[in-house]
Amino acid sequence: MAQPEPSDDQARRPGLIQRRRQKIAAEIARNRRGEHTVPTWVLALILVVILGAWITLIVAS
Template sequence: MASHEPSDRDRRDPIEARRSWIERRRQKIIDEVARNRRGEYTVPTWVLAAALVLIVGGWLALIFMV
């Protein structure tokens, strides 16, 4: 992620900086919901890794238990 440099106005007014952060966060969520509705949803890597571990673990349990 790229770091966000606060503008001069944000440096002077902490309330405005917070409001600006809230607006950026809100827009990020709106964009993500729109992507998901278009079918661009992706499964997080950690979920895929956990599923792989469970599948391989299940197979190994079957092999060594029999």
């Protein structure tokens, strides 16, 4: 099934799906080059776990 030709506006501005694909491809390329980064949510989760363990130790003693 053929897809309709994009209008000039759509050709200049990538859609949400295309931007997402480009972002994922860029991340994969960075990871292959060795530019690994830890996502912010992982750092926040680690901080919450450490603080929770510390507070638990203080309250338990």
